[in-house]
Amino acid sequence: xxxxxxxxxxxxxxxxxxxxxxxxxxxxxxxxxxxxxxxxxxxxxxxxxxxxxxxxxxxxxxxxxxxxxxxxxxxxxxxxxxxxxxxxxxxxxxxxxxxxxxxxxxxxxxxxxxxxxxxxxxxxxxxxxxxxxxxxxxxxxxxxxxxxxxxxxxxxxxxxxxxxxxxxxxxxxxxxxxxxxxxxxxxxxxxxxxxxxxxxxxxxxxxxxxxxxxxxxxxxxxxxxxxxxxxxxxxxxxxxxxxxxxxxxxxxxxxxxxxxxxxxxxxxxxxxxxxxxxxxxxxxxxxxxxxxxxxxxxxxxxxxxxxxxxxxxxxxxxxxxxxxxxxxxxxxxxxxxxxxx
Amino acid sequence: xxxxxxxxxxxxxxxxxxxxxxxxxxxxxxxxxxxxxxxxxxxxxxxxxxxxxxxxxxxxxxxxxxxxxxxxxxxxxxxxxxxxxxxxxxxxxxxxxxxxxxxxxxxxxxxxxxxxxxxxxxxxxxxxxxxxxxxxxxxxxxxxxxxxxxxxxxxxxxxxxxxxxxxxxxxxxxxxxxxxxxxxxxxxxxxxxxxxxxxxxxxxxxxxxxxxxxxxxxxxxxxxxxxxxxxxxxxxxxxxxxxxxxxxxxxxx
Numbered sequence: 001x002x003x004x005x006x007x008x009x010x011x012x013x014x015x016x017x018x019x020x021x022x023x024x025x026x027x028x029x030x031x032x033x034x035x036x037x038x039x040x041x042x043x044x045x046x047x048x049x050x051x052x053x054x055x056x057x058x059x060x061x062x063x064x065x066x067x068x069x070x071x072x073x074x075x076x077x078x079x080x081x082x083x084x085x086x087x088x089x090x091x092x093x094x095x096x097x098x099x100x101x102x103x104x105x106x107x108x109x110x111x112x113x114x115x116x117x118x119x120x121x122x123x124x125x126x127x128x129x130x131x132x133x134x135x136x137x138x139x140x141x142x143x144x145x146x147x148x149x150x151x152x153x154x155x156x157x158x159x160x161x162x163x164x165x166x167x168x169x170x171x172x173x174x175x176x177x178x179x180x181x182x183x184x185x186x187x188x189x190x191x192x193x194x195x196x197x198x199x200x201x202x203x204x205x206x207x208x209x210x211x212x213x214x215x216x217x218x219x220x221x222x223x224x225x226x227x228x229x230x231x232x233x234x235x236x237x238x239x240x241x242x243x244x245x246x247x248x249x250x251x252x253x254x255x256x257x258x259x260x261x262x263x264x265x266x267x268x269x270x271x272x273x274x275x276x277x278x279x280x281x282x283x284x285x286x287x288x289x290x291x292x293x294x295x296x297x298x299x300x301x302x303x304x305x306x307x308x309x310x311x312x313x314x315x316x317x318x319x320x321x322x323x324x325x326x327x328x329x330x331x332x333x334x335x336x337x338x339x340x341x
Numbered sequence: 342x343x344x345x346x347x348x349x350x351x352x353x354x355x356x357x358x359x360x361x362x363x364x365x366x367x368x369x370x371x372x373x374x375x376x377x378x379x380x381x382x383x384x385x386x387x388x389x390x391x392x393x394x395x396x397x398x399x400x401x402x403x404x405x406x407x408x409x410x411x412x413x414x415x416x417x418x419x420x421x422x423x424x425x426x427x428x429x430x431x432x433x434x435x436x437x438x439x440x441x442x443x444x445x446x447x448x449x450x451x452x453x454x455x456x457x458x459x460x461x462x463x464x465x466x467x468x469x470x471x472x473x474x475x476x477x478x479x480x481x482x483x484x485x486x487x488x489x490x491x492x493x494x495x496x497x498x499x500x501x502x503x504x505x506x507x508x509x510x511x512x513x514x515x516x517x518x519x520x521x522x523x524x525x526x527x528x529x530x531x532x533x534x535x536x537x538x539x540x541x542x543x544x545x546x547x548x549x550x551x552x553x554x555x556x557x558x559x560x561x562x563x564x565x566x567x568x569x570x571x572x573x574x575x576x577x578x579x580x581x582x583x584x585x586x587x588x589x590x591x592x593x594x
Contacts, residue, residue: 055431058591080433087431091424095358107347108432152428 004159005069008033008082008190009054014063016049016214023049024060025214033159034187038205039194040312046214047194048088051162054192055085068159081110084153084189088164090146094138098129098148101137102155109156123151127181143174150181154189161191167200179204198309210315218315225311234260234276234304235287240269241296253290254279270299344434348442356412356450365411369404369454376400377461392476394462395560398483399553402523404454405494406516412450413498414512416443417587421506430591440499440583448495455487479560486559490552493572494519496579503586523552 009031016024024046031037039047052058054065056076065072067079093101099120106116124130127147132140137148146166153161166182167175175197182204185191195201201208202222210218210225218225243262250257256278265271277283284301291298356362380393389396420426429439459480466475501515502508529535530551535544548554555568 052427057427057431077433077435080431083431085428085431087424087427089424091428093355093423093425095355100354104347104351105428105432108344108429108434110343110433 004033004082006033007031008068008160009192010064010066011050011054012064014050014053014065015061016046016053016058017061023214024053027063027211027214027216029209029216029219031160031190031192033190035207036182036186036191036193036205038201038208039192039211040196040198040201040208041194041211042316043196045211045316047211048164049214050211051085051164051192051194052087054160054162055083056080081156082159084156084158084161086149086153086161086163086166089168090149090166092137092145092148094136096137097134098124098137098140099133101148102152105152106155111156119155119157123155126154126184127151128177143170143177146170146174146178147181150178154185157189159189161185161189163191163193165195166193167195167197175200198312210312212316218311222311225315226305232276232278233283234274235283236300236302236304237273237275237287238270238299238301239273239291239296240265240271240299241291241294243271243273245294246273246296249291249294250275253286254283257283270297274304342438342441344432344438345442345445348434348439349445352416352443352446353449355415356446359415361411361415362450365408366454366457368411369408370457372404372407373400373458374461376403377458381465392479393465394476394479394483395557397461398479398486398556398560401487401490401556402553405523406519408454409451409494409498409519410501410512410515412447413495413502413515414508415502416447416499417502417583418505418508418511421590422508426587430587436584436587440503440580440587444496444499444580444583447498448491451491451495452488455484455491459484478562482559482562482564483556485564486556489569489572490555492576493522493579496576496583497522500579500583500586503583504590526550527553 007030009029011030012028014024014027015022023044027046027050029037039050041047049058053060054067054072056072056079059073068082070078070082072079096104102120102123103116106120107113111119124133127150129144129147129151132144135144137145140148146169150163150166153163163182167178170178179200182191182193186206193201193204205222207221208219208225209216218228220228243265246262247259250259254277258276260274260276262274263272275287282303284303287301288298377397380396383389383396384393417426420429430436462475462480497518498511498515501518502511504514505511526547530544530547534540535547549567550571555565558565558568
C-alpha cells in the first residue's frame, strides 16, 4: 500500500439518475489522504447513492470517480481493494460468529492468512470487541454490530473508508466510542462518513460537504462554513435600560452593529437582545464598556456561534433558492445556542 | 477466480448452518426410501424385465422438484433481502465468482444427498446375500445422469434465486421452471398437434429434450454426448443469466 497518492478520492461531474429522478447531479469533490470528510444532507439528497458509486457497487450515468488514481468504472477490481465500506444499516450475516465473519471478509479482501490472524486480533482490540469475538452476529446488540461493521471496514487497512451513517441508532456512549474510533483513523486513512447527526460530523470531520438534491451546496471546515453561510457574528445580550435608543448607540459603536431581535422585558426590567455585526473583531469588550456609560445595565453578554445545524439548514434552504433572511434570523434565535464565553 | 474457494467454503458453511438444508435432506431420504421400498415390494410380487436400479432412477424428478428449490432458494434472495449482497459485491470479488461459488456449494450438496442413496443398494445387497442385486451398470449410469443433470437443475435454482429478493418467490419460481423443463417438455412431445409431417423436426427436437428418456438411456448404458452437451450448455446459460440477473437487479435497485 505504498503507492497511495495524495488525493485518494477524485469525483468529477458525477451524475446518477433513477428513471426520471436525478439522485446525483454533477457532483465533484476530492478527498486527500488522511482526511475525514463528512457528507451531510437531508434524506434523499444522494448521499448513499454517491457512496455506492464510489465503492463501484452502482454504476454512474456520467462523470468519473478515481480511487487512488484508478477509475472505478473500468478497473473496479483494483479500486475495491483500496476501499473499506460499511453500507447503510450495516447488514451482517446473522448466523456467523464475529471472528468467522472477519476471517471470511479478510480472505475475500485477499489478506494472507498469517497477517489476517494477527490483524483480526488488532481490529477486535481497536473496536473493543474482544469479549464478543465468539458470539453470533445475529445476537449482538446494535452497538456491537455497528462496531463489527467498522472493524470489517478497517480490517484490510484500506486507503479509503466509506461509512454510511455509522452512528445511526447508537446510544450517546457508543456514539462517543465510534467517534473516537473514526478520529483515530485520521492521518492514516481517508474517511468519508455520512450522517444526519450534525454534532457528530462537527466533532470528527476535517471537512464537510453539504449535499442537497444531488449537488454540493456548501463545503469547507465547519468554521469556514459558518462564515461562508452567515458571514456575520452575533451577540446575545441581557440588559435593562431604554430599548428605543439602543440602536443608535450601537451604530455609534460599530456601523454594522444592529439589533436583530429584542425580546420582551421581564418584571425586573431586563430583556434579551440579539445583536448582529459583519465586523470580524470581537466587540464584547467595547459593548461592556460603552453600554453602561449610556445608562444600560448588563447582566450577561455572550458571543453566539451558529451551530452546524444552522449552517446545514441555511445551506440546504439556499439551494432551494428560497433564501428568506428574516426567517433565518428568527430561527437562529429560537434555537438559543449556548453562548460561547 | 482466486476468491472462488473462499466463497465456496463460506457457502458450504452457510448450508450446514441452515435448517432448510436438513429439512431437505431428511425429506429427500424419506421419500427416496419409500420409493425404493415400493420398488422392492413390486419386485417381490412378480418378475420384472428391468433391474430395480433402472426403475429407481425413473423417479429422479420427484426429489428434484422439492430438494433443488430448498437448496438454492436462499442463495441470492436471502443475501439481497438482508443487504449483505452489497457488502459481498463491494469486496474485490466479481459477480461471476459469487455465482459460481454459490452454485458449486449447492451442487456439491445435491450430489452428497444423492450419494447417500447408495446406501439403499448396499443394504439390499447385504440383506439379500446376493451380489447380483448390486447392479453396477445401471447404478453407474444412473448416478452419472444425476451428476450431469444436477448441473442444470441446480443452476436453474440459482437463477431463480438471483431474480428475486424473496426466498418464497425464488423457491416457487425454481419449482415452476423445473416442472416446465422436466414435465412440460415431455408433455409437449406427446401433443398430437406436433405429429404432422411438416412439424416433424420440431417434434424430433422436443423428443430429444425429454429428460425422462435421458434417464432411461443413461441407466441402460447409453451415454449420448448430445444429452451431456444439453445439460452442460443449459447450466452454463442459466449461470450466465444468473450473473446478468444479479447485476441487472443492482442497476434497477
